[in-house]
Amino acid sequence: MKQNEQEIQVLKEDINQMWKMVISQLEKVKHSFLNNDLNLASEVIQTENKVNAFELRVDDDCENYIALYSPVAIDLRLVLSIMKISVTLERIGDYAKGIARHVKEENCASFNTMVIEQLEIERMFDALLSMMTDSFVAFTNESSQHTGKILSKDKEVNEIYHQSIRQLTDYVKVHPEEAHCILMMTILLRNMERIGDHCKNIVEEIVFYLEAKVLKHEGKTE
Amino acid sequence: MENTIIKTVNYSSFFGTHQVVKNVNMEISKNTVTAIMGPSGCGKTTFLRGINRMHELLPDARSEGEILLNGEDVMKTHPILVRQKVGMVFQRPNPFPNLSIAENVVAGYQLNGIKLSKSEKEQLVEESLTNVALWKEVKDVLSKKGTFLSGGQQQRLCIARAIAMKPSVLLFDEPTSALDPISTASVEELFMKLKQDYSLVIVTHNMQQAARVSDKTAFFMMGELVEFSDTKKMFLNPEKEETQNYITGRFS
Amino acid sequence: MKNHLNYRIAKTKVMQWLVYLLAFLTVLPLVFILIYIVKAAIGAINWDFIVNIPKPVGEIGGGIANALLGTIIILFFATIIAVPIGILTGVYLSENKTGKLSYWVGMCVDVLQGIPSIVIGIIAYFWLVRPLGSFSAISGSIALAIMMLPIIIRSTEETLKLLPNSLKEAGYALGMPSHRVILRIIIPCGFSGILSGVMLAVARVAGETAPLLFTAFGNPFIETNLGKPMQTLPLLIFNYATSSYEEWQNLAWGASIVLLAMVLSFNLLTKLITRKWKIQL
Numbered sequence: 001m002k003q004n005e006q007e008i009q010v011l012k013e014d015i016n017q018m019w020k021m022v023i024s025q026l027e028k029v030k031h032s033f034l035n036n037d038l039n040l041a042s043e044v045i046q047t048e049n050k051v052n053a054f055e056l057r058v059d060d061d062c063e064n065y066i067a068l069y070s071p072v073a074i075d076l077r078l079v080l081s082i083m084k085i086s087v088t089l090e091r092i093g094d095y096a097k098g099i100a101r102h103v104k105e106e107n108c109a110s111f112n113t114m115v116i117e118q119l120e121i122e123r124m125f126d127a128l129l130s131m132m133t134d135s136f137v138a139f140t141n142e143s144s145q146h147t148g149k150i151l152s153k154d155k156e157v158n159e160i161y162h163q164s165i166r167q168l169t170d171y172v173k174v175h176p177e178e179a180h181c182i183l184m185m186t187i188l189l190r191n192m193e194r195i196g197d198h199c200k201n202i203v204e205e206i207v208f209y210l211e212a213k214v215l216k217h218e219g220k221t222e
Numbered sequence: 223m224e225n226t227i228i229k230t231v232n233y234s235s236f237f238g239t240h241q242v243v244k245n246v247n248m249e250i251s252k253n254t255v256t257a258i259m260g261p262s263g264c265g266k267t268t269f270l271r272g273i274n275r276m277h278e279l280l281p282d283a284r285s286e287g288e289i290l291l292n293g294e295d296v297m298k299t300h301p302i303l304v305r306q307k308v309g310m311v312f313q314r315p316n317p318f319p320n321l322s323i324a325e326n327v328v329a330g331y332q333l334n335g336i337k338l339s340k341s342e343k344e345q346l347v348e349e350s351l352t353n354v355a356l357w358k359e360v361k362d363v364l365s366k367k368g369t370f371l372s373g374g375q376q377q378r379l380c381i382a383r384a385i386a387m388k389p390s391v392l393l394f395d396e397p398t399s400a401l402d403p404i405s406t407a408s409v410e411e412l413f414m415k416l417k418q419d420y421s422l423v424i425v426t427h428n429m430q431q432a433a434r435v436s437d438k439t440a441f442f443m444m445g446e447l448v449e450f451s452d453t454k455k456m457f458l459n460p461e462k463e464e465t466q467n468y469i470t471g472r473f474s
Numbered sequence: 475m476k477n478h479l480n481y482r483i484a485k486t487k488v489m490q491w492l493v494y495l496l497a498f499l500t501v502l503p504l505v506f507i508l509i510y511i512v513k514a515a516i517g518a519i520n521w522d523f524i525v526n527i528p529k530p531v532g533e534i535g536g537g538i539a540n541a542l543l544g545t546i547i548i549l550f551f552a553t554i555i556a557v558p559i560g561i562l563t564g565v566y567l568s569e570n571k572t573g574k575l576s577y578w579v580g581m582c583v584d585v586l587q588g589i590p591s592i593v594i595g596i597i598a599y600f601w602l603v604r605p606l607g608s609f610s611a612i613s614g615s616i617a618l619a620i621m622m623l624p625i626i627i628r629s630t631e632e633t634l635k636l637l638p639n640s641l642k643e644a645g646y647a648l649g650m651p652s653h654r655v656i657l658r659i660i661i662p663c664g665f666s667g668i669l670s671g672v673m674l675a676v677a678r679v680a681g682e683t684a685p686l687l688f689t690a691f692g693n694p695f696i697e698t699n700l701g702k703p704m705q706t707l708p709l710l711i712f713n714y715a716t717s718s719y720e721e722w723q724n725l726a727w728g729a730s731i732v733l734l735a736m737v738l739s740f741n742l743l744t745k746l747i748t749r750k751w752k753i754q755l
Contacts, residue, residue, distance in 0.1 A: 002411055003434065067457040068433045279646060281572070306649035316640040319753045320662045330648040333658040380644070387648065 004069055008078065011061050015082050015089075016140060018054040022089045023132050025051065025096040026195075030125040032100060034116065036109045044100035051093035058086040074209075081209040085139075088198045088205075092132075095191045095198075102188050108181035115171075115185065119164040124192055127153045127160070131199040135206060144210045147203050157196035164189050227252045227391060227421045228273065233287035235268045235277055242268045244445040245287070250438075255413050255422045257436035257453070259429060261468065265445040266425045270393050273423070274308040275301040292390065306330070309384030313396040315376035317368030317383070324364040326379055327351060330387040350382040353419075354412055374405020381412065385420065392416065394424040398431065410435050429469055433457050441465045511734060515727035523728055527696055528714075529721070538729045540696040544704040545733075548611050548690060549676060551700065552618035557672055560623050564630025564668070565656055587624035594620050595685035603689055611697070611704035614690030618682060622675040629671025633664040666751040673744040677737050683708035707733045 025044050032040035062083045065071065071079055102108075116122065131153045134146060165186065172182045204215040228250040235243035243265040250256050258266045271277040272285055275296065289296040296304050317326045327347045331338050338346070347364065351357040356378045360371070368379055377397060384392060398406040413422060413435045426432050432439050433453060440450040441464075449456065449465045460466045526537035563579065570576040594617050602613035641663060645655040661668065686692075691703040692713060707729050715726035 003414060063458060064454055068454065070430050070433070274647065276643065276646060279643075302649045302651055304649075305647055310647035312640055312643060312647075314638075314640050316638070316644040318641065318644065318659060318663070320659075320665075330650075333645065333648070333654060334650055335654070383644075383648070 004071075004075070007065050007069060008075065011058070011065060011079065011082055012140075014054070014058050014061055015086060016136075018051065018058060018086060018089055019132075019136050019139075021047070021051055021054065022093050022096070023129070023136065025093055026125075026129055026132060029096045029099045029103075030122075030129065032103050033112070033125075034122060036103065036113065038104055041100040041103040045097055045104070048093055048097040051090060055086050055090040058082065062086075077209045077212060081205040084205050085202050088201050092195050092198050095195050098191050099188055102184060106181065106184050108184055111178055111181040112185065115168075119167060119185075119189070120160050121164075121189075121192075124157055124160045124164075124189075127157045128192060128195050128199065131157075131196065131203075135199060135202050138203070139206050139209075142210060144207050147207055150203050151200060154196045154200045157193060161189055161193040161196075225251045227292060228423075229288075229290040231288040231290070233269070233272060233285065233289055235265070235272050235283070235285045237280070238282040242445055243272065243285075246447045248440065248447060248450055250421060250423060252421050253417050253419075254437040255417050255424065255435055257432035257439045258423065258425045258442060259427070259432050259439060259468075260442035260448075262427075263444075264442040266440075266442045267395055269442065270395055270423060270425045273391070273393055274310055275304050276310065306387055307389050308391045308393060309387055309389040310393045310395065311377070311380050311384055311397050314400050315373060315380050317371075317376050317379050319367060319369045321368065322365045323360050323368050323371075323379060326368045327382050327386050329383055346386050350386040351379075353385060353415070354378040354382045355408065355415075356382060372405065373401050374408050377401060377405065377409055378412065381409075381416075385416070390421065392420045392422050394422065394426075396425055396427055399427060406431075441468065443468070508734070511727070511731050515724075515731040519728055519731065524732075528694060528710075528725055538707065538710060538725060538732065540693060540705045541707045541710040541729060542732065543696060543698070544611065544690070544693070545680065545706040545708075545736075547698065547700075548614050548618065548686070548704060548706055549680060551612065551615035552622060552679065553672065553676055555615060555619040556622040556626055556675065559619075560626030560672075560675075561630050561661070561668060563623075564627045564671075565634060565661070567627065567631040568634035569656070583624050583627050586620070587628075590684075591621060591682055592684035592687070595688050598685065599688035606701075608701070609689060609691035609703035610701045611690050612700040614686045614704065614706070615700075617685035617689050618679045621679050621682065621685060625675035625678060626668075626671050629674065630664070630668050633667025633671070634660060636667075637663055663753050666748045666753065669751070670744050670748040673740060673747070677740040677744070680737050680740070681708050681733055683712050687712075707736075 025047060028040050028044050031037060032044065062079050065079055069075075131150050134150045134153075138144060138147060138150070168182055168186055168189075172179060175182075201216075207213050207215050226249045228248075230246050230248045233243065233246045234241060246269060258270065260266050268277060273289055273291075273296065277283050277285060278301070285297065287297075291304070291307065296308075317323075318329055321329060324343075324347045325332065327350050328338060328343055331346075348357060348361075351360065356375060359375065360379075368376065371379060377400075381392075381397075398409050401409065410431065413424070416422060417437075424432075424436065436453045438451065439453045439456045441448045441456070441460075441462075443464055449460060449462045451461065455461075456465065457469065460469065466472075523537040524542065525539050527540045528537070563583070567576060567580055567583075598613050598617035598620070602616060603609055606613070637660060641659055642655055645659045650658070686706055686709055690706060690709065692709045693703045693705045697704045711726045711729050711733070714722040714729075717723065
């Protein structure tokens with residue numbers, strides 16, 4: 001059924017583009033934060049509209065595909081997972097925008113620069129980017145081989161997060177005058193931890209698509 | 223509309239006093255695939271057969287209203303001429319069993335006494351069979367009888383026979399209901415190709431087929447045209463409740 | 475339960491054997507006839523027999539040449555007359571299954587089939603022989619043609635009725651007028667059935683005597699003029715078998731076996747041809 005396959009290609013193409021866009025947003029926001037680059041932050045904020053537009057487009061594609069082609073089996077799992085992945089990507093995009101706004105609007109540049117190394121923020125960003133990129137590769141190559149590795153990166157992200165919160169808790173007792181930036185940083189760290197969670201959700205959808213296994217809400221991580 | 227190839231104006235069909243198709247007004251665009259669906263007995267086949275004037279071959283049959291093919295009223299043209307401009311493919315593949323494959327393709331000419339030169343004939347056979355993706359499969363057995371092909375191949379042969387007449391419109395009356403899924407898929411693939419050169423109207427019982435292959439879909443019920451819109455709209459968000467009831471299977 | 479089952483199995487066996495027995499009994503007379511005729515006539519058949527006409531009474535030898543030729547000629551012309559009328563009528567009946575004319579034509583065909591052959595002979599005598607002034611082969615052909623008509627008509631009609639409607643539809647959809655649909659599609663597809671109907675009709679009337687009694691009448695000499703009386707195998711058998719001359723009786727036996735061989739081989743030929751030419755629908 002050539003027509004069916006063509007439609008699937010269109011779906012995959014659209015979600016891939018959205019994915020790449022969100023990865024690029026994340027990279028930009030990492031650089032913008034680490035170097036306090038306000039221009040890059042503005043770019044990220046503006047590009048967020050395009051991410052939202054992509055979500056609508058993917059939604060539309062999926063609706064049409066289901067209505068016209070009544071997919072079953074792997075095709076059905078593909079379209080269901082794409083729908084969920086697009087929502088998740090859009091949320092990640094939102095968080096990225098949030099981080100960019102932090103850079104641009106909060107006057108915490110000096111504080112941020114000071115704590116970057118201590119809180120291992122760069123390592124956290126890198127873990128997130130690696131999760132995003134690896135899951136993208138897994139989806140396009142249709143291979144669930146390395147999903148375990150990706151899921152373990154989320155553990156790493158969570159560890160850094162909890163560690164950082166402990167450090168900030170101690171710090172605020174000693175430097176209450178910097179409470180504002182400390183709180184903003186907590187929110188930022190929280191957002192990054194949420195991004196990690198969302199990446200984990202994406203991986204779960206990929207495994208559902210490829211293997212029809214449901215990993216969601218399972219206690220264990222692999 | 224410039225792009226319209228068929229336009230029906232208050233078209234109705236009867237068997238005696240029993241009205242089977244009621245006042246249908248429909249415009250079909252060039253180079254599109256239009257699907258007609260509806261429950262059994264809704265008049266869709268009768269309507270289709272009205273377009274090439276096959277309806278009146280049945281006892282007690284008559285029609286009212288106009289059907290304009292490229293602007294000319296089909297009801298006022300001689301039926302033989304109409305049928306040479308409008309090809310039809312039926313539910314059961316019906317290649318002529320006494321003719322070979324090649325003879326079947328050009329049957330519309332030869333059996334009508336229209337003379338073709340040998341080279342014209344060969345060219346027409348190759349062209350038509352290529353357009354239905356059958357040439358490679360049968361080019362070495364052109365002189366064998368048509369009935370030795372599989373169901374899907376026979377149906378494609380019937381399509382080749384119809385397009386050999388170079389019609390502007392092709393009518394299909396449930397063309398794949400007698401075929402297995404693989405043959406069905408091969409015929410459906412053909413529709414995409416054929417619509418580049420012809421305008422197709424397909425009556426089908428199979429809603430998924432209508433969704434897959436057509437650009438626009440018409441929904442008939444009890445002889446009336448209930449809804450006629452883009453297929454995407456029809457299957458995502460139909461306007462009429464009856465349409466929705468039918469396609470969701472709530473229709474009883 | 476088991477007893478009842480055994481009873482039914484036994485009953486089936488009994489019925490089976492009964493059927494075999496009755497079938498065998500049906501074939502028996504045919505076998506006897508064949509054996510008897512072959513025994514009686516085999517001595518008489520030789521080349522002379524085929525090519526000579528009967529000699530006058532008292533002379534030895536002679537043959538059935540005039541009767542053989544006459545049978546062939548009269549059958550040939552009867553076929554030529556009956557086939558077009560029969561096939562077209564059969565086509566008409568299969569195309570128009572309802573309607574008053576169709577009903578009455580069908581009724582007439584059935585009645586015609588039941589008319590005794592001698593009555594047909596008498597009618598032909600009054601219609602053709604009297605006005606024309608003499609017995610003639612052509613009046614014999616016409617009488618035989620009348621007898622062939624119902625067989626050809628019915629078998630054509632039945633053959634064509636079996637053809638699926640979709641064939642005709644395919645023809646119409648290609649823009650063919652009715653007469654072409656019939657001549658170029660329907661009749662060719664039903665050809666083997668129609669042909670077998672024709673051949674069966676010929677085999678059937680080949681042995682008819684009564685209609686020829688007052689029409690072809692018979693002729694001791696070879697005759698090829700249709701307007702004159704002609705000899706046929708059944709007529710020869712009829713006249714010579716009851717005569718008191720032994721040579722003539724021998725001729726009658728010989729003619730019987732030739733006629734039988736003709737009819738049997740025609741039937742076999744029909745079966746072979748229909749099988750070979752049958753269009754697989």
